[in-house]
Amino acid sequence: RKEVEQDPGPFNVPEGATVAFNCTYSNSASQSFFWYRQDCRKEPKLLMSVYSSGNEDGRFTAQLNRASQYISLLIRDSKLSDSATYLCVAYTGTASKLTFGTGTRLQVTL
Amino acid sequence: NAGVMQNPRHLVRRRGQEARLRCSPMKGHSHVYWYRQLPEEGLKFMVYLQKENIIDESGMPKERFSAEFPKEGPSILRIQQVVRGDSAAYFCASSSNGQETQYFGPGTRLLVL
Numbered sequence: 126r127k128e129v130e131q132d133p134g135p136f137n138v139p140e141g142a143t144v145a146f147n148c149t150y151s152n153s154a155s156q157s158f159f160w161y162r163q164d165c166r167k168e169p170k171l172l173m174s175v176y177s178s179g180n181e182d183g184r185f186t187a188q189l190n191r192a193s194q195y196i197s198l199l200i201r202d203s204k205l206s207d208s209a210t211y212l213c214v215a216y217t218g219t220a221s222k223l224t225f226g227t228g229t230r231l232q233v234t235l
Numbered sequence: 236n237a238g239v240m241q242n243p244r245h246l247v248r249r250r251g252q253e254a255r256l257r258c259s260p261m262k263g264h265s266h267v268y269w270y271r272q273l274p275e276e277g278l279k280f281m282v283y284l285q286k287e288n289i290i291d292e293s294g295m296p297k298e299r300f301s302a303e304f305p306k307e308g309p310s311i312l313r314i315q316q317v318v319r320g321d322s323a324a325y326f327c328a329s330s331s332n333g334q335e336t337q338y339f340g341p342g343t344r345l346l347v348l
Contacts, residue, residue: 129277157335168326168339169278212277216335222268222291223328223337227277 128152131213131226138233142203146229148196148213155215155224158189160198163210163228172198172211203233237262239329239340240309247346254314254321256343260329267310268337269302272324284310317347 131148138144150158158175173180175187175196186199196213213226240259248254260267265286270278283291284304295302299317304310314321324344328337 159335166324166344168341170339171336218335221266221283221334222280222294223270223278223335224280225270225278 126151127226128224129213129215129226131229133227133229135230135232138203138231140203140205140233140235142233143199143201144203144231145200146198146211146213146231148198148226150194150196150213150215150224152215152217152224153194154217156218157216158196159214159216159223160185160187160196161212161214161225163212165210169212169225200231203231205233205235207231208233239264239327239338241325241327241340241343243343244341245344245346247348248317249348250318251316254317254345254347256312256314256325256327256345257309258312258327258329258340259309260327261331261338264329264331264338266330266332267304268328268330269310269312270326270328272326272342274323278326281312314345317345319347321345322347 160172161169162172163169175189179188184201188197210228212228215224267284269281272278280294282302299315301313324342326342327340330337
């Protein structure tokens with residue numbers, strides 16, 4: 126079983142739609158969680174951190190459920206520029222490394 | 236404020252040759268991480284280094300791969316006797332304190348013919 130699992134998609138949505146991505150993690154020692162965005166053939170870029178209390182950054186909302194070991198990302202009012210692969214990431218302090226999911230592809234269309 | 240720099244951006248090698256990938260961390264960062272991304276897969280941790288020390292190499296293949304981060308100069312990931320399966324994007328990341336906020340370089344795309 127992979128440490129971080131995501132639905133690979135692709136998710137094809139029209140502009141303006143709301144889309145939600147889910148992610149589960151298996152290592153209960155993971156301390157911090159993040160969503161990264163990766164455009165085709167580019168490096169991953171930090172989108173936002175994920176907290177149990179939930180956090181919002183503009184059109185993006187991330188949520189963590191430690192009991193279920195589940196992480197989510199909600200994108201409202203999708204834009205064409207949101208098209209990318211979204212990577213769910215867990216950080217384990219004892220190992221000081223990031224563990225990446227394989228990513229969920231999002232394609233926003235006109 | 237320059238970000239993480241990697242070179243070369245693209246590298247082509249024939250089977251059996253050596254590949255050397257370089258990474259210069261962000262200014263002020265002394266922690267470097269290397270990740271590999273195989274085609275259609277997620278990033279996989281390879282090695283974590285601080286200046287002159289390997290902290291965690293649990294993700295490194297046992298043979299042919301080595302990494303260093305000397306006191307002066309960039310971190311280097313070295314792959315000896317490359318095989319086709321080594322073709323991948325190799326990303327370097329750096330952090331200031333070994334914590335979770337890591338900044339990624341643009342990657343080196345290695346193609347083994």
